[in-house]
Amino acid sequence: MTAQMSAKPLEGRVAVVTGASSGIGEAAAEHLAWLGAKVAVLARREGRLRDLVARIEKNGGSALEIAADVTDAAVMRAAADRVEEQLGSADLLLNNAGVMLPAPIEELRADQWQHQIDLNITGLMNAIGAFVPQLVRAAGMRGVADLVNTSSIAAHNIFPNFAVYSATKAYVTQLSRHLRVELGPKNVRVAAIEPGIVGTELQDHVTDTGAQEWLNASQQTIEWLTPQDVAQVVGFIATLPPRVNLQEVIVMPTGQGS
Numbered sequence: 389m390t391a392q393m394s395a396k397p398l399e400g401r402v403a404v405v406t407g408a409s410s411g412i413g414e415a416a417a418e419h420l421a422w423l424g425a426k427v428a429v430l431a432r433r434e435g436r437l438r439d440l441v442a443r444i445e446k447n448g449g450s451a452l453e454i455a456a457d458v459t460d461a462a463v464m465r466a467a468a469d470r471v472e473e474q475l476g477s478a479d480l481l482l483n484n485a486g487v488m489l490p491a492p493i494e495e496l497r498a499d500q501w502q503h504q505i506d507l508n509i510t511g512l513m514n515a516i517g518a519f520v521p522q523l524v525r526a527a528g529m530r531g532v533a534d535l536v537n538t539s540s541i542a543a544h545n546i547f548p549n550f551a552v553y554s555a556t557k558a559y560v561t562q563l564s565r566h567l568r569v570e571l572g573p574k575n576v577r578v579a580a581i582e583p584g585i586v587g588t589e590l591q592d593h594v595t596d597t598g599a600q601e602w603l604n605a606s607q608q609t610i611e612w613l614t615p616q617d618v619a620q621v622v623g624f625i626a627t628l629p630p631r632v633n634l635q636e637v638i639v640m641p642t643g644q645g646s
Contacts, residue, residue, distance in 0.1 A: 396424030397627040407485030409436035411588030415615035421449030458511030468518035479526035479533040490599035508556035527575035532630035577633040584640035586613040610643040
């Protein structure tokens with residue numbers, strides 16, 4: 389029976405999801421568990437992770453909660469050790485932790501610049517550094533592993549006041565392209581998912597009035613994506629035959645033109 393025909397196409401696989409306490413990460417963790425993977429969910433909010441694990445287990449899945457801050461490299465290495473000890477080598481990593489804090493560059497919000505760089509770039513690299521050795525080992529044993537990075541349509545398109553956020557997402561997309569060259573020959577597929585507007589907590593963190601007005605106006609004219617929409621894409625990528633690598637996937641609301 390092929391992976392696509394199996395009722396649990398990810399059975400036997402070990403998935404790690406960062407930023408799993410809400411939004412895309414939360415939805416993806418539930419979906420990957422429903423597809424049969426054992427899922428390690430990482431985030432800072434322990435209570436949210438406990439609730440997520442309880443829901444996954446209630447639905448017949450298997451999950452491990454790990455309270456972790458991706459900006460701390462030592463914490464991420466310890467999390468990787470714990471995953472390997474309790475679940476086995478990770479063969480799917482969804483790098484989803486991130487933050488969006490738009491503001492005009494002239495406001496000199498250096499605190500927000502740094503926060504976005506720390507989480508969206510440094511946190512991404514800490515997760516990659518901690519888990520890629522496991523992905524490579526797992527791919528050697530099982531024939532395939534997946535590194536999926538959450539980027540954004542902002543990596544390509546121009547949005548006023550989103551310069552720093554967009555630059556961090558362009559980093560994610562470009563890094564993913566390079567890692568495909570390094571890891572593809574080792575049977576580790578690398579994908580960058582680039583969503584348009586998704587209804588998540590990211591919008592709640594926006595403090596810039598102009599950006600908030602633009603988001604509010606768009607919600608009146610566009611049906612935003614849901615986290616579950618993007619989770620479905622993650623699951624589709626992971627269940628493809630090992631020979632297939634969807635390298636960059638742009639997922640847009642039908643009504644969002646750019």
